[in-house]
Amino acid sequence: MISSTIERIINLRESNNWSQKDLAEKMGLNKVTMNKIEHGNRSISNDELLKLANIFNVSTDYLLGNNEKDHKxxxxxxxxxxxxxxxxxxxxxxxxxxxxxxxxxxxxxxxxxxxxxxxxxxxxxxxxxxx
Structure with a gap:
């Protein structure tokens, strides 16, 4: 996974004042899995990427680092x-x-x-x- 994607996920999570556990629950994952994602030890599926985009109300391109605007x-x-x-x-x-x-x-x-x-x-x- 690209580090800019991880950075964006962490920044968005923190800007919402959510813990890894909070985001994991919204994603239907457990905290350990969310921790692995944020540390680059587990990739994100396309479905999970789309869920993240919807949760944060941003585009998938923004999460992937293909676009600097979040397109809310x-x-x-x-x-x-x-x-x-x-x-x-x-x-x-x-x-x-x-x-x-x-x-x-x-x-x-x-x-x-x-x-x-x-x-x-x-x-x-x-x-x-x-x-």
């Missing part, structure tokens, strides 16, 4: 909303133009735009549904 979803977003967005953003659809691949910084810009559009649209749909 709006307060009104549900876990299902975050999972849907994550699936959209992690799809294997190639992003390119003119036969060239996009640079990582361009992909990040596209990701930010898509994420903004997604949350705005979902909010509008929910507000229209309440009428």
């Amino acid at each position: 979803s709006p307060d009104w977003a549900t876990e299902a909303d975050r999972i849907d967005l994550d699936k959209l953003l992690q799809s294997n659809t190639p992003m390119g133009y003119g036969g060239m691949s996009m640079a990582p910084e361009d992909k990040e810009k596209v990701r930010n735009v898509i994420e903004g559009i997604y949350w705005d649209r979902l909010k509008k749909i929910r507000e229209e549904g309440k009428k």
Whole structure:
């Protein structure tokens, strides 16, 4: 596991004033397992990474160190909303133009735009549904 991921998990846990035991319970793990994760002695599964992202309300890319922004979803977003967005953003659809691949910084810009559009649209749909 990449140390930046571990650092981010620890920082997020501590910023919530949670012990390893608290986070382990939220993850459905025991404290020993959480301790192993935080010390780099146990890897995190994809499902666990997604759980962590949902618990901390951040993107999986942020946890993995692929993105410096934590991309917190709006307060009104549900876990299902975050999972849907994550699936959209992690799809294997190639992003390119003119036969060239996009640079990582361009992909990040596209990701930010898509994420903004997604949350705005979902909010509008929910507000229209309440009428």
